[in-house]
Each structure stands twice: as C-alpha cells, then as structure tokens.
Amino acid sequence: MIGGKSMNRQWAWLSSLVLFLAGCATTGRESGASLEAASPITDPPARDGAPTLFIAMPSSPNFVEVRKSLVAEVQKNFNIHTFAVGPETTAAELSSAIQAVSPVCVVLMNNVTMNLYRQYQMASPSATMPPAVLLMASFIEEVQAKLRRATGIAYEVPGVTAFVQLRTVISARVNRVGVVYRPAFRQLVDRQKALAAKEHVELVPVSVPNDVTAEGLRTALHNLAKRKKVDAVWMLNDNALVRNAEFVNDAWRTEMNDARLPLIVGVPNLVDPNSPLGTLAVVPDHEALGLQAANLLFDLSDNNWQVEGHPVELPLSVKTVVDLKLVRANFGLRPDALKHIDRALE
C-alpha cells in the first residue's frame, strides 16, 4: 500500500513538473511548444480588405483556449493568420511567415515564440516592425523591454488577486501574507507589495539564495510563521522552490503542517485533499485572458497602433481551486464561499 501511494506521488509530481514546463509556472524556462494540439487550429475564412492579425503560438491546449476566445472577439474586424510554433521552428521561418501576410499587429504567445521574434528583430535592425502583443509568458515586462514596439498582458496572477480570493473563501483574517522569493523574483515581489497594500494586505517577503536548500526554505517559512506572524503564505510559481516531491515534502509540507497557515499556490496540482498542501490555487482564466487581449487589440487599433508607452497590463481574471477539507478544518469557510469557487475539492 505504501509503495502504491509512493508511486502515485511520483506520477503526480512528474505530471506536476510537466505542467510547470508547459508554461503554467513562472520559471524562466522556455517550453510549451513541443506539446501537440488536441485539435487542429483553423483560421476563419479571410475577407478582402480586412487587416490581418498574425498569431504565433504553441499548439497546446491553454494557448489554443486563449486564441479561441481572442479570435471569437476580433474576427469581425480582422483576418486571422495563425502560425504554430514548435521546438523546431526557427526565427527565419517566423519572420518569413510574418512578412508573407504583412500583419497590422502580431500576437506572440510564450517565451520561446518571443525569443524567436526577438532574433527576427535583431536580424532586421532597420526594418519597420508591426506592433506586438505579448501573452502567456514569464516576466513579460522584461521581455517587452527587449523588443521594439511591444506591449502585452502579464501571465503571473497578481498576489493581491490571490489574497482577495482567499479572503472571500476563509473566515480567518488575511492581513499579512508571507512570501519566500529568490533574487530573480525581487522586482515581481516589490510590485506585488504595492498592489497588496491597496487592499490593506501587507506582503511580508523573505529572500532566499538561488541555490536554497530544503532546510533553508524551511527556515524561511518558519521565520514567516513564527517571528513575522503572517496570516497566510503565498507560494510563487518558481520551480526552484518546488523542484521535486521530496523537496516539497521536506520544506513546504513539513513547515506548513506545523504552521497551520493557509497556503496560496499557483498550480491546481498542489491542491489535493488526499495529500494536503495548498489551501487555494489561483490560476489564470484563459478564456477571459482572450477577451482581455481582444480589448487591448481594439484599444491599440483605436490609437493607430501606438504601442510605445503602453504599459504591460495585469491579468484581470482567475479561476480558483479550493481544498475544502483543509479550509473547514483549519480556517473556517465563509458563508456563500461555495458560490464563488470554481472547483471545490474534498
């Protein structure tokens, strides 16, 4: 029996990591392009005279869902040309595809696609580039700075959104939220601190080195729980902090079990009543992200495609997964909370 459970966990972790690599996590790693689509992508029939929107993206389901929602919104105004980016795609192939359709704007999904586009821009330093809208990639603000004529929508769910969601689910107070971060995440954490303050939530950050050990992470979490007296902990989508099942057990599970604090996570796999860890997962709502991207495109179109100075937007919409068993046992379930949860597990 024990062996079976252990095997289950290994499988679950394998899938968890694959999910991270598929682009759900803020890892800085580039992937997602290698996954095959569940169904072929078909563009709506082109109409004479309509401007063309060029969408370059991997063909895995999350990207397909965003595209579907985006295309449904904009297809009356634009012709759509979709270019599937895979592991073999080169910058030259991407640039010739763009040049072939002369788009009024390009939409680029995931870091791999953006890297190819950057190579294209660097190879053509004097060419006029179409405006670019960046979606579903890590640290889009930093990517934007490296591209000409680009804006977009960040993929990381803002902490404040997650904290407000937690407040609507549990009765326990959520005034101080702790977060452990590595140096690469410092700017992100600083921005989250200011946003959280708007909702009267104090974000309490503790930094750890890049090569943090399980013991180091446990100490940081212990510090947040016992010394800094936080009301909840927010786990960043950083693969180095959730590198494998053993690491998570040794660091997160050990310390959070002891601390008995709500843990907010960014991937649904970490919310599982059979193996309690995350209390609440807050993940991007991909269909709504497509609508937000459509809004952005209409906005840019109305402004003659002036993307310069257009800041990267924050994602507006999320979905929630809650471990009800954990909530009921430790933090209290707010009346009416069930009406507002996307997936309640127990």
Added chain:
Amino acid sequence: MANLTTRRRHLPQPIAWLLVGLGLVYPYQPLPRATAQGAKPVVHVFLHLDAKSSVVEKMLQQSLPDLGVIVFGRFRDFEEGLTNGHPDAVLSIAPVLQQHGKTASLQGQRGGKSTEPYLLASVNQPLQGSLAGKTIGFVDLLGHDGTQAFLNGLLKTTDIKVKRVAKVEDLLPLLEFSAADGVVLPSSMLARLLERTRLAIKTRELPGGQVGLSAVAVLNPAVRDVVVRSFQKLDTPTKRLLGIDAWSVQ
C-alpha cells in the same frame, strides 16, 4: 474535451494527472453543456449574478424540473447557443433580450419595480462631471459594439473607452490596478463589491441608469404555458439569486 473529474472515475489518479500535465486533458475546460432530457423545453440563461454559472445552473435545474436549463457565463457562448442551440426560451436582462430582438413574456420585479439603477463606482471619490476620455469597466453583456453602445447610453457620452471583463468579480481588479477610472455595475451588485474589497469605493447613479431586471422571453409559443408556469413557481431563494422577488406576465 473530457472533464478531469469525469476521467478520474475511469483512470488511475497518476495517469489522470499525467494527462493533465501533458495537456491532453484540461481541467478547466467547461463541462459539456447540459442537454435537455426528453421533450423538456430548453431555456438558455445569460445573467451576471453573484455566483458562478455552474452554481446558478444547478440551482435553476433543481427549481425548474419541467425545463432544461443551460446557463452561459460568457457572451460569445450565449450568442453561439442562441444561434445554434435553438432554445425555447431565454432568461436574461432587458438590454440583452432587446439586442437579440426578443420580447419578454415574464418580467422580473424587485420591490414592485421592474428596473434597477446602475451605478458608476470609482476609488476614493465619485467620478463627477464629464466622463469624456475616461476608461470605464463593464461586464461583457453585449459584445464589443453592443457594450460600447449600451454604456454610451447609460453614461450619456460617446467619448468613453470601455474595458469589458468576463465576470462581475473581474471589475474589482480594474479598480485595484487603476486600469479603469470607474466601473459600471447594477446597484444590486454593489454590496458584493464592497464585501470583497477594502478600497474606498464611491458611487454615483447614472443619468440614463435604469435597466430592466431579469426577464424571460419565450421563443417557442407552443411551450409558453409550461415555461411561464415553471418560472412563476420559483422559490424565494432562487428568485433572490436572480435579483428579483416576483414576476409580472407581459
């Protein structure tokens, strides 16, 4: 595409998780739409309420046993359903019914009124004076052009930039992120907004701001009686969820 929960009944959990990880099964894919059983008249519902669509659907299905109820959370899905699903009746608010050329057979009422004021909410101080050039958030009830026209009418100006969001709860991030100067919402949704946030929300009523409450349009005259009778028998909690306390036959 299959729903994870459904799959997990048939597959060992590790395999199911692996499928999720590989993107072969996507846990957030909406459930396949319920289809009406037997000869039940089908009602399509499109309302933005203080509850997830799945919760509203379950509640209405339980309260309307003689009808097949399908609740849509997104405008595009609703439009597609209306075009391809051929419902027998539609439950929505007046502007949505009007945009699709439908006439209400049953009009919801609250406190004896069939309309409610819509409010313009903003942070720290109410948005007074001209709204020209302002960015205003609103739930996507009527699509890109329809929502713009609807808000132009409510706000009595054509010089606003509209940011549509997918759900009522997404209006709050617009204010938190200063992504909009204000958001428009039904007065019945204000309490929920205030409950969720610690921002200092200020409101003002809109000049053209009375909007019809939930209403039922019967599209298939052959089933009018059963549809009307079923909705008239709705219990109080369900009517409250719909934002009404009574129906009037039109």
